Amino acid sequence: MRLPDELRARLRDLHLRARSAAGGDGLGMHASRSRGAGLEFAQYRGYEPGDEPRRIDWKLFARSDRYFVREAERDSPLTVWIVIDASASMSVADRARPDFSKLEAAKLLAACVIELALRQGDRFGLIGLSAAALALVAEGAGARQRDRCLLELDRLASGGLLPGADQLRPLWERVRPGALVLFLSDGFDDELTELELRLAAARREVLSIQLLSAEERDFPFKGGLRFRDPETGAELRIDAAAARRDFIERFAAARAALARRMAAAGVLHVEHVIDRPLDEPLHRLFGHAQSAPERR
Numbered sequence: 001m002r003l004p005d006e007l008r009a010r011l012r013d014l015h016l017r018a019r020s021a022a023g024g025d026g027l028g029m030h031a032s033r034s035r036g037a038g039l040e041f042a043q044y045r046g047y048e049p050g051d052e053p054r055r056i057d058w059k060l061f062a063r064s065d066r067y068f069v070r071e072a073e074r075d076s077p078l079t080v081w082i083v084i085d086a087s088a089s090m091s092v093a094d095r096a097r098p099d100f101s102k103l104e105a106a107k108l109l110a111a112c113v114i115e116l117a118l119r120q121g122d123r124f125g126l127i128g129l130s131a132a133a134l135a136l137v138a139e140g141a142g143a144r145q146r147d148r149c150l151l152e153l154d155r156l157a158s159g160g161l162l163p164g165a166d167q168l169r170p171l172w173e174r175v176r177p178g179a180l181v182l183f184l185s186d187g188f189d190d191e192l193t194e195l196e197l198r199l200a201a202a203r204r205e206v207l208s209i210q211l212l213s214a215e216e217r218d219f220p221f222k223g224g225l226r227f228r229d230p231e232t233g234a235e236l237r238i239d240a241a242a243a244r245r246d247f248i249e250r251f252a253a254a255r256a257a258l259a260r261r262m263a264a265a266g267v268l269h270v271e272h273v274i275d276r277p278l279d280e281p282l283h284r285l286f287g288h289a290q291s292a293p294e295r296r
Contacts, residue, residue: 001150003111010279014286016116018078018180018205019268045069078122079139081175082110082149084156085185085192086130088230091158092186094214094275102211103158105274106184109209110153112282113182118146126152127171129192131160134167138174161231162189171195177203182285186211187258197265206267207285210258214275216251219244 047056047067055069090103110126117124118141125139126149135156137149175181183196187210200206215221221240228235255271262269272281 001107001111001153003108003115007108007112007278008115010277011112011116011282014116014279014282016078016080016113016120016122016180016286018178077141078117078120079176079179080113080117080122080124081127081139081179081181082113082124083127083129083171083181083183084110084153085162085183085189086128086135086156086158087162087189088131088159089186089188090211091230092213092216096214097275100274101158102186102213102274103156105211105272105278106209107153107156108278109184109272109282111150112279114146114149116286117141118143124149125174127174128152128156129162129168130156130158131163134163134170136170136174162191168195175199175204178205180205180207182207182209184209184211187255193258193261196267197261200265200267206265208262208267208269209281209285210255210269210271212271212273214273217273219247 045068047069057068057070060066060068084103084106086103090106091101093099093101093104114124114126116122121141123139123141124145126135126137128135135152137145137152140148181196181199181204183192183206185192185208187193187208196206196208219240221244223240224237225240226235226237259269259271268285270281270284272278
């Protein structure tokens with residue numbers, strides 16, 4: 001998978017950042033309140049077994065006859081996980097562009113975030129959720145890690161329902177507290193919403209992009225129609241003209257309810273209709289004007 005040049009150019013001013021301080025080792029773009037060997041002095045603490053002797057302040061020892069270790073604030077690379085919903089509903093595309101489904105949009109968004117993480121020297125991993133399996137690329141950094149993730153994105157196909165709780169266990173084991181987790185989904189699966197809320201409650205920083213088709217937004221249909229649920233096979237016959245207003249109102253209400261749940265849990269949640277420029281939701285999440293939702 002290759003990012004179009006014009007899309008890559010529009011990412012130039014974006015920076016992945018955590019709203020909370022990120023822990024970790026090494027140098028990166030994200031100020032961390034974690035303590036350790038670093039560049040800027042923060043505080044002293046008592047010596048503990050295993051501390052390196054070179055970190056002991058020997059001048060302070062000479063004055064106090066006690067061992068103290070110098071700690072410093074250090075910059076830490078961010079760990080970013082991208083979770084993609086690859087259930088059957090993500091195969092939906094608009095009739096105006098049948099080759100560009102919600103899943104294809106999710107893959108390109110994932111590739112954009114990988115590009116940003118690579119540029120910043122951050123660590124990143126990828127998880128694809130489908131009925132077939134849980135596709136997982138363990139976190140790593142650098143160009144080879146990017147290539148592994150892009151290869152997995154190429155392989156990822158939509159189908160069936162989301163994995164069960166047992167299959168999701170590796171997600172809990174891999175995604176550590178303090179990580180930034182971006183979900184790319186259409187928001188139609190309550191189980192996935194619950195997973196996002198549980199991760200947020202467990203001190204993971206969760207972001208969510210809800211992917212919608214233009215036809216779901218506008219309901220431009222006419223005449224008698226038959227709609228089929230791609231995940232359950234259930235069918236519904238309607239008259240488009242009679243159903244349009246009710247659908248738009250109820251769909252808007254459902255999306256607003258989801259947004260309220262996300263905001264209450266501290267999840268930064270945005271919508272993206274796939275006929276819009278693909279960088280728009282990324283600017284809303286990672287641009288200078290981003291704002292953090294308050295927990296209630």
